[in-house]
Structure formats: C-alpha cells, structure tokens
Amino acid sequence: MEVSLVQFILLLPLIGFLFHAFLGGAIVRALGAKQGKWIIGLVASGAALGAFGVSAQLFSQMMAQEESNRSAVFTLGSWIQVGSLSIPFEFIVDPLSLMMCLIITGIGGLIHVYATGYMAEEEDYPRFFTYFNLFLFFMLTLVLANNFPLMFIGWEGVGLCSYLLIGFFYRNKEWKVNTDAANKAFIVNRIGDFGFILAMMMIFAVFGTLSFSEVGQQAATLLSANSGIAIAIALLLFLAAAGKSAQLPLYFWLPDAMAGPTPVSALIHAATMVTAGVYLVARVHPLFEVAPAAMTVMAVTGAFTAIFAATIAVAQTDIKKVLAYSTVSQLGYMFLACGVGAFWVGMFHVATHAFFKALLFLGAGSVLIALHHQQDMRFMGGLSKPMRITFFTMVVGLLAIAGIPPLSGFWSKEAILIYTAASPLNGMGQVLFFVGAATAFLTALYMARMVALTFLGKPRWDQAPPHEDDHHHAQPIDESHPPKERYWVVLGTLVVLAIGSIVFGFVLPSEHAFHDYLKSTAEATILSKEQLGDPDSVRRMVTFVALFAGILGLFWGFAQYIKGLSKREAELQGVWGWANRQWGYDGAMRWLGVGLGGFIARFCYLIIETIIDGIVNSIGSITGGVGAALRYWQTGYVRTYAFTMLIGVAVVLLTAFLLGR
C-alpha cells in the first residue's frame, strides 16, 4: 500500500485551516456574506471529505494486503533528536489507525456539511471553520502518530481546538459561562496531560524509546519483572485517558463543554475527540496487559462512570446535557471493555457510538434551530409533527443507543456485556456485568425520556420564557409561527447518519467481523485465555438480559414521559435536584479547585511572599550603615555612582587579597 498517502490525509485539513485563517475574513468581506460563506463552507467540507476519500483509498489498499502485512510506518522526518532520545515525525497506518481516520474524516466530513447550515447565520463563520478544520488536523495527527510525543501534539492540539470552540460564543450575554466552560475543559484536560507526560518519562526511562511499535513489542519482557513501574505507567496513561475521555474523576468538564455550538458537541465532544482516550488504551494495550491491577481499576472506573453518568442523565432538562451525560456513560462502557481485556470491543463501541451519538446530537441541533436555540425540554413536546425527518432519524438513533437489534449499538453493547460477564477479573466480572446491564436499562430510559419530552405529547414550546439567542431572531415561536425544519444540509446529514446507523449493524452482524478486522492491532496478546474468560459460555444469557433491559427502559421511558414531566421532576425537587446537579460532584470539585486552590494561591501571595520579602528587607536594613552612606552618596550624578562602585570593588579586592594569603 502507498503509505505516503497518509501525508495527504493530514495535509488537506491543514490547508483548509490555513485557508480560513488567512483568507476567510477577506473572502467574506470581498464577496459578501452569502457567497463568502458558501466558499468557506465548501473548502472546509471539501478538505474533510477529501481526507475521507484518501483514507478510504488507503483503507482499500490495506484490505487488499495479507493480514500480517497490514501495518506500515511512514516517516516524514526528524523532530526531536537529543542524545539517546530520538523522536521522528512517524505515522502508523494499520487497521486501528485507519478505522479512526475513516470515522474522523467521514463523520467529521458530514458534520462539516451540517455545520454549513447550522452556522449559516453566524457572523464569525470563517473563525468557526478555521478551528473546525484545525481540529481535524490535530485529531488525525493523534491517531496516526507512531510515538507518544507526536501523539501528544495531536492530544493537546485537539484540546486547544476544543477550548477555542467551547468558548466560541465569547461575545454574547453568556460569555462568562461559555469561556468558563472552555477554561474548565482545558485545565481539567491538563490534569490528564500531566499523567501523559509522567507516563512518557517513565516509559522512556524503562524502554529507552517512545515509539509505539517498540514499546508494544517489549512490554512483556521489560515490565513483567517490575510490576510497580508497570502499574504506575498504566495508571498514568489511564489518567490521561480519563481526562480526554471524560471519566471519573475528571469527567466533569464535558457537560459544561456543551456551551459550544452543537456541531462541535457532535464532532468533538461525542464522536471523535473524547474517544481518544479509548484509542490510546487500545494503541498501547500491551502496557495495560502487563499491569492487571491497572486493568481492574480501568474496568471498575469505566463501569462506575457509566452508571453514575446515566443516573445524572435521567434528571436533566436540557436536551444537550442529556446527550453529554449519555456520552460520558457510553465512554464508560468502552473503558469497561478495555478493562476486561477486550480492547477491540472497546474500539467497536467507539465506531458504533460515533454514528449514533453524532446522529442524536445533530438531531438535537435541528430541534434547536427550529426552537431558536431554546434547549430546555420542559418547553418542547409535540415536535414530531412539524419535524418529521428529525423525529424519525432521532428514533433510529434512540433504538441504536438503546441496543435494539439489528441496529449497530446492539452489537457493540452486547459484546461489551458478554466479555464483562465472562471475565473473572478477581471475581468482579459478574458484578460489573450487572452494573453494565443496569446502565443499559437507564440508557434506554433516559433516551426514551428525551425523545418523548421533545417530540411527543402536547406542545409546550409556546410557553417558553423569552430568551435571547445568538442569532437574534425577530420572530417569536407561537401558534401562527410553529417550529419548522430548516436547511437541507442539516436534514440530509441526519438521513445519511441514520442510514449509516442501520446499515452498519447489517455490515457487521455480531462482533466477529470487527474482531477479525482489528485482530492484529487491538486484541489482547499478553493476557491468557483464562484471564479473559470464555465469552461463548455467557453469550445467550447476556443477550437476553441486555435486550430485556433495553426494551424495558424504552417502554418505561415512553410510558412515563409521554405526558411531560411531573411537577416534582420539572422543578428538580429532592432527589431529582441532586441527580441533576451531578450528585454534588461538580460542586465538590469546584470547591476544591476554585475555593481551596484559590485560597492556597492567595495564601502564597499575601502571606509567604510577604514573609520572604520581609526577611530580605530586614537583611537590607541591618546594613543600615551602608544605607546611610549610600544616601550620602546619592547625588544623582552617574560619575558618583561609578566612583562608589570602583571604591567598593577595590575594597573587596583588597579584602580578598588579604584573605587569600
């Protein structure tokens, strides 16, 4: 295969970025808003879809190869070269990285097209696509990199784009909320990045290299003797993953990140960037396999995050927040799969989730367009009639995420639960399976609740309190001006993704096809059969439980919420309030970070700094005699100062001369 094609996958979004950054504003000014935006949208989407085309080409070439021949490295040049540390710009092309490329550029391309409609009325249109194309470039760098530091360029680069896009609306009334959310995302991610840096230091100290291929091969030999370092490396990498992929204890930036425009939530905070942590784990899975304790931590954290976020999602009133917690929860599933050793299953869920979660977010975006960016589900309802296409595609997404066969979500979720149930995992496999099954029930419940509150029942959108949105619509929504679907690119994208969610399930009926595809790159190689357990022994039981949980959740959700929310729930009383506020976790973190952290900073500045400076000043006043002499000499003439210095130097020289004897 022509590995050098990988350059073009990266180059196209980069060119798009540079184009918008340097010419975007000028084009809009020169050609007027309408035509200028059309060109910018075309270039941005073209860059993304072009990269998809190249990825697909490379993919077909790769699939034509023998299975053992499907991995290749392309080196572009040298980056850091110091002593024994050698870090080239090297890119890896294999089933794992190309799968991610296809998702990023494919779904990413669709979301670009969608955004040309969604953002059509936005003044800052060129700036949006500047960041959006740059994001694609960094995300592709992240997945194509063949060493840790190069991946780290992409890793922090996507964080940067996420920061810029969450704070995209920095000038409207909500600017404080939006930019706070942006800061929070970047800073919390940096805690994860701290783990990434420490892991790099340790890996380099042990392996003498930071290249993925070499680290993966030598993990078993170099780390099995030193389990302490092995566990430390794996846990630090998991910390990095937990930051980027919004897992406990670092998940709490993601719900706030919904302040960004909806296409951003769909692309960055659902389909691609937040799955980077799962990708990292799958990419260096041998490092995790040699540290079973870290694997257990990952599985438990994933399972607990999954159910924790699901309980929060049930009590949300903001449509995007439901989807945000749902994403956290689904990411938890992926780490659960990785934790029990089924890395490729984790990646399978990355792929299916990218389809249906992007679909759900974009559907929500279509609703927001119709309702003039009113996000509160308490003031929706009955939209199925005026918004037929959105409604039907959302139902497809709902069935997929609820795990109803034959849609794609069913296969991946079933696989996760099967491998969890089969895994011995120090006797915890069974427990985690029940947690996963309960999460499956809650998932179906809150998604059905969301669809019911949005599309079914009596319309409540005419009762919405007036609010100012970013597009300044003059026209209020009322009886005579009902909500309506707009922009054919928006609806077209929804249809394509819905078809994708359905077809993907037929292309990959059961997890086996995906397993064969990723066998060489994301299958456990160090863990033994006993450590993984026998999936076939539990398959039937799990399928039954998972289906039951999903269907029960759906029925319950529709039955309960078709009439809207109860008063208690709508006003977030009691337990609903607690769940809505993340069971107090976010508040505790805010207290810890902003409160305690701020106190420490003020303490350092106002107390410690004063004490140190006081000591310095008092040493200064001990030499008061010198000070008095200085005051005498302070005549303001340069020559006096020079003379003083000369005398001083002479005295010192003399003293030293006498001492030296």
Add this chain to the structure above:
Amino acid sequence: MTNILSWIIFMPLIGAALVALVPRNQLLTQRAVALIAALVTFALTIVLYMAFDGQTTGYQFVENTPWIRDFGIAYFLGIDGISLWMVMLTALVSLLAVGFSFTVQARVKEFMIFTLLLETAILGVFCALDLVLFYIFFELTLVPMYFLIAIWGGHRRTNAALKFFLYTFLGSIFMLLAMLYLGFAYYRETGAMSFSLLELQAFTAAGGVASHIQHWLFVAFALAFAIKLPLFPFHTWMPDAQGEAPIAANLIFLKIGAYAFMRFAIPIFPEQAQAYAPLAMGLAAASIIYAAIVAVVQTDIKRLVVYASISHAGFAILGLFAFNTIGWTGSVMQQLSHGISTGALFLLLGMLYTRRNSFQVRDFGGLKREMPIFTTLFFIALLASVGLPGTNGFIGEFLCLMGAYKTNHDGLFGTGPIYAILSATGVILAAVYMLWMFQRVFYGPPAEEKPKLNDLRPWEIALTLPLIILIFVLGLQPSLVTQKTEIAVDAMLQNSARVAQQSPATGTVEE
C-alpha cells in the same frame, strides 16, 4: 573575523557613544543611530552563525590577550554551541527592543544609551571566558538596568530599582570573594595568578583546592546565580524590578543566571555541583510550583508574566542539575524559548501599554473583539508559554523533565524522578494562570467607559513576527538548535564526569 566577538560585544557600545554625540533635540536621529547599531550587531551575529563550525568541540573565535598581567586577568573571549545561540537571541531581542523603544518619548537619548549598554553587558556575559571579565560584564548589567528602571519604570520605580541593585549586587559579592580566593589559591600553587575558566577548571579538577573549601566556593557562586536567575526563595526582587522596568529592559535582560551556572559554577566545581544537585532540583521544583501558584492571583498582567518566567527558569535549573545530555540540552532550549516566548509576551504587553497606560487586568476586557490580530499573536505566545507541543515551550520543558527523571535510573541522586514529577504539575498550573488571565482580558465585553483600542499597526506586527515564527520553528525543528548545542553539552558533561569519577563517592554520570 578573528575579532568578531569583540565587534559584536562593543558594537552596541559604539552605537551608544554615537547616540551621545547626537544633539539633544534630534530625537529621530538618536533613535535611528541606536537602531542601526542594534541592526549591525544582529547582522554580525548572523555572520558569526555562518562561520561557526558545528563539528568541533572547544571554544571558537577565541580572543585571549593579557589585560592586567600582575593579577593574571585576561581579555579572554570565546563561544561554543551553547553561547552561540544566547548571543544570537540577545542580539535579536535587543534589536526588537530598540525598535519598540521608538515609542519612548522621555529622555530618548539616555534611554537608547542605557539600552545599548545593557546589550553590550549581556553579550559580554555570554562570551567571557575569564572570570574577572565575566564578573565585570555581569555587574555591568546592573548599571543600565538600574537606570532604566529608576528613570523609565512604572509607579514604584525608585524602590524597585534600589532593591534590585542592592539585592543582586549583594549576591555577586559572594561570588567575587570566591573568585578571588580561587585566583589566589592558584597563585599559591603555581606562582602566577589566573582567572581563565579553562585553567581554573583544570586546577580544581586536579584537587588544587581542598574539597570542603570547594563546597563553600560553589555555594558562593551558586548564591549569586540563584539570585540573578532568580530561584525561589531569592526571587522577591524580580516581580518588583521586572514589573516596573520598561519593556526594552524586560526583553534584553535574559536569564543569565542559568547560563552562568552552566558555564562557570558547574564546570569549575562539578563534584560539588553534583553533591548539591538534589537541593538545586528541589529549589527548581519549588520555583516552578510556587511561582505558578502566585501567578494565578496576580492582578497585573505584566507581573503575572514575570512570575511565569520565574516558573520557567525553574525548568532550566531542573534540567541542568540532571547532569545528562537530555537535561542539559533541555536547559539550553528552555533558556532560549523563554527568551522567545516570554519576550513576545513582554513586547505585546508593551504595545498594549502604549494604548491604555495600564497593565491591570481590570482595565481590560473584550480585547479579542477590538484587536483580533493582537489577540492572535498574544495567544500564540501564550500557548508557547504554557508549553503546548508543537511550540518551542514544549521542547524545553519536555527535555528538562525527561532528563531530570532519568537521573535516578543511574543510581545517582535518587531524587530526580520525584522532582521531575513535582515539576510536571507546573504544566497544569501554567494553564490555570494563563487562561484565567486570557479570559478576563480578551473575552467578554470591552472594559466600560474606556476609549476604543486600535489593533496592531504594520510595524508592530513586523516587530513581533520574528519571535512568533521562532516559536514554531524551534517547536517543530528543534534540531536546528540542538545539533549545535549537543557537541558543546557533551564536552562539558564529559569533563564533569571525569572529575566525578575521580571521587568514588558521587558515582558515575549517565551518557
């Protein structure tokens, strides 16, 4: 070509003399002469770069003539792959500083003279290989710096200037005494005095001074440099001095402390330096964390940047006391990138100050809307400062941390990894103080009841652009620098290792 270092060092001084000759009322001529002097100096450093031989070890362009024979003091200059970059960076930022200082209106003549004098002093520090010569340049930096702060500084300039002068002068007196002791000890052994770096290095390596005395001598050197750097807890002069100093002084007054450690304190006393490495790394980690924490609550943008630069200086020391190629290269990179990215921040802040006469966070808001180009450039410099990979800031920090972490695995100190881990938290804190400041200054509505601000003019963009370009060039192709530094670094490390091997107590040095 043989005297090129002298030409480079004294070209600004010649410029200063010429500025002095220009009549007082011809401001433009004064400015132009200063600019031409800085420009010629920079052009000469480019000649230097092209003539530099990257393959050989040892010092190049050496000039060594006896100066004060009776005391063995020589006019001894020379550069290696490390000082080459320091000289080039100094010449570049000085050029930008003089260019920016066209905005200075008060006592233009004196301002330009002191600015050029400061450049000469700093260039001398990076080229001197004789201890006394080095000391003279080292102290000479104080004089123009003092006047630049005291005359053109901010509101609290008088106190800041005096504190700066006395504090750093006090520090270097210890160094002077230690230096003289060395010179006389050399005299007792050999019958002649010498302050040549190379001869004193050989002298201490051969055991010319008793080990316990070398300890005290190292401490005296280290104290002077730690104050200059500055390292926690010797840093309290810095926020006052740098916070009040005019922008030109901020730009030129580079981290000579770290360089002095690298060139003098460690090579002359390698054994002692390694014995004190855990303490030095500890103070480095403390600097990184403490200064970053204090930076968070600053209400003055410039003082925030000053605290950030104290934090960055910590990384340079951390890498230095790792005593391996990666750490030392990282330290050089960190010193350079600090000059570039913090320099860019200072320069841009200066441009902001000319528009609103304030550095206070509360006086600003919504700049992104009013000044998009300024915002973009500032944001790039900010990203370099927080060490985003792909920018120069990442390379320095990353290499320093990698080097520091590796020390333990050779059984050398046992503390390297702990301090590397602690220091890495600086990465999180940097994001906190920078982004919080950025949010308050650049986002949201413009500050109320303030006149509208104009975006950068073309000449201002042109002035900033070299640094912005360097941020990416060094971030993506650091080998441009490290290739040349590595030979110098390895030579110095081998020298230290040889000494250390003679005394079995300190163990061996990696690489």
